[in-house]
Amino acid sequence: MKSLILFAHGARAASWAAPFERLRDASQARLPDVAVSLAFLELMEPRLPAEAARLIGAGCTEISIVPVFLGQGGHLLRDLPALVAQLRVDHPGVAIKVAGAVGEDPAVLEAMTNYCVSAI
Amino acid sequence: MKSLILFAHGARAASWAAPFERLRDASQARLPDVAVSLAFLELMEPRLPAEAARLIGAGCTEISIVPVFLGQGGHLLRDLPALVAQLRVDHPGVAIKVAGAVGEDPAVLEAMTNYCVSAI
Numbered sequence: 001m002k003s004l005i006l007f008a009h010g011a012r013a014a015s016w017a018a019p020f021e022r023l024r025d026a027s028q029a030r031l032p033d034v035a036v037s038l039a040f041l042e043l044m045e046p047r048l049p050a051e052a053a054r055l056i057g058a059g060c061t062e063i064s065i066v067p068v069f070l071g072q073g074g075h076l077l078r079d080l081p082a083l084v085a086q087l088r089v090d091h092p093g094v095a096i097k098v099a100g101a102v103g104e105d106p107a108v109l110e111a112m113t114n115y116c117v118s119a120i
Numbered sequence: 121m122k123s124l125i126l127f128a129h130g131a132r133a134a135s136w137a138a139p140f141e142r143l144r145d146a147s148q149a150r151l152p153d154v155a156v157s158l159a160f161l162e163l164m165e166p167r168l169p170a171e172a173a174r175l176i177g178a179g180c181t182e183i184s185i186v187p188v189f190l191g192q193g194g195h196l197l198r199d200l201p202a203l204v205a206q207l208r209v210d211h212p213g214v215a216i217k218v219a220g221a222v223g224e225d226p227a228v229l230e231a232m233t234n235y236c237v238s239a240i
Contacts, residue, residue: 004240011193019191019223026233034240066239068232070190071139073131099239102232103139111231112188112222113146119186119219120124120154 003035003060007048008068009075010040017044020068035060041075048083052091062095063087070103123155123180127168128188129195130160137164140188155180161195168203172211182215183207190223 004027008020020038028036035058039051046054052063065084067076080098087096102108124147128140140158148156155178159171166174172183185204187196200218207216222228 002240004236006236008190011191013193013197015197016191016193019221019229022229023232023236026229027236030233030237031240036236064239066236068190068236070128070188071131071136073133073136077133077135097239099235101139102235105231105235108228108231108235109139109142109146111225111228112143113150115219115222115225115228116124116126116143116147116186116188117150119184119217120122120151 001035001055001058001060002033002062002064003037003055004031005037005039005048005051005055005063005065006068007039007041007065007080008044010042010044012043023068041079048080049087049090052087052094052096056091056094061093064097064099066099067101069101072101072104076101121155121175121178121180122153122182122184123157123175124151125168125171125175125183125185126156126158126188127185127200128158128160128164130162130164132163143188161199168200169207169210172207172214172216176211176214181213184217184219186219187221189221192221192224196221 006024024038039046039048126144144158159166159168
């Protein structure tokens with residue numbers, strides 16, 4: 001079984017999660033044979049190690065992680081690689097790959113540009 | 121003169137700013153008669169109050185602020201409204217409007233979904 005984990009920052013305000021939940025649901029609708037879930041770096045649950053362990057326990061053998069971050073700061077340069085390195089130690093039989101930040105994608109940039117331009 | 125300020129979080133890592141700079145440049149190219157600039161909440165310069173003051177000093181009378189955030193957490197629920205309220209006190213002759221978070225836009229969600237789905 002394959003899984004796709006959308007990895008987001010987390011926040012104290014519950015409202016923070018809403019667009020990530022929409023993103024998860026929209027991605028799941030497009031990938032009916034993949035387990036799509038959210039995991040957070042901090043402040044919200046589930047955290048990445050627990051969510052990955054849950055998926056692996058359910059039979060997942062391949063995990064793709066997409067950082068739902070706008071840019072590449074310390075969380076993606078240091079925190080996520082450390083978490084993924086530990087996942088690979090803890091689950092050596094599982095293939096784990098990590099995509100670039102969502103905000104670095106050219107089509108996402110174009111959609112954001114359209115939105116910014118429309119706000120004037 | 122109108123201006124569009126793209127308001128982002130900021131981070132310690134200089135690499136964080138790159139997609140926001142691309143967003144600024146792409147928006148500026150689409151809005152040649154508008155002053156488009158970036159401002160940060162914390163950790164990076166310029167901060168919003170200083171950037172707004174600079175634009176107003178240069179003759180700007182209308183400012184649109186777009187929060188380049190994925191979700192609506194405490195920074196958009198509390199910090200940005202407080203900053204904007206102070207801007208309105210400090211610059212009573214300037215029209216200031218604030219858009220919703222970039223990540224809440226349906227077309228941005230769709231582009232992010234496409235990216236996430238392609239990562240599997």
